[in-house]
Amino acid sequence: MEAAVRVDTSGAACPVPILEIAKAIRRLRIGTLVELISTDRGLEADLPAWCEATGHTLVRMERRGASYVGWVRKAGEQQGHGA
Template sequence: MEAGVRVDTSGALCPVPILEIAKAMRRLAPGTLVELVSTDRGLEADLPAWCDATGNELVRMERRGAHYVGWVRKAG
């Protein structure tokens, strides 16, 4: 999946991955696809909850070895 923006928070723990994607989203146009990469397994629960709370669309979530990857489309 080709994202317009990639946010890599590998090595950071909660709440950093969500704070970083929120920061990135503020400066993006609606419809932009963002790829969030994290090593924090909490992302599996945190990212869907954040999307529900903000209205952004969780397009896909997967695990790649020690990494958790989520693709989020900015609402608009």
């Protein structure tokens, strides 16, 4: 999957991965695909919850060795906080 922006938070613990994707996604146009890479196991629960709260679309999540990778598409209108 080819993302326009990659946010690599490897080595950082919660809440850093979510804070970093939130910061990155603010600057992007609607519909942009962002790839988030993390070594924090909590991303499996945190990223879907954040997407649900903000209205962004979680396109896919996968595990790659010790890393967790999620792809998020920026929504047109943010419904919650942190977007």
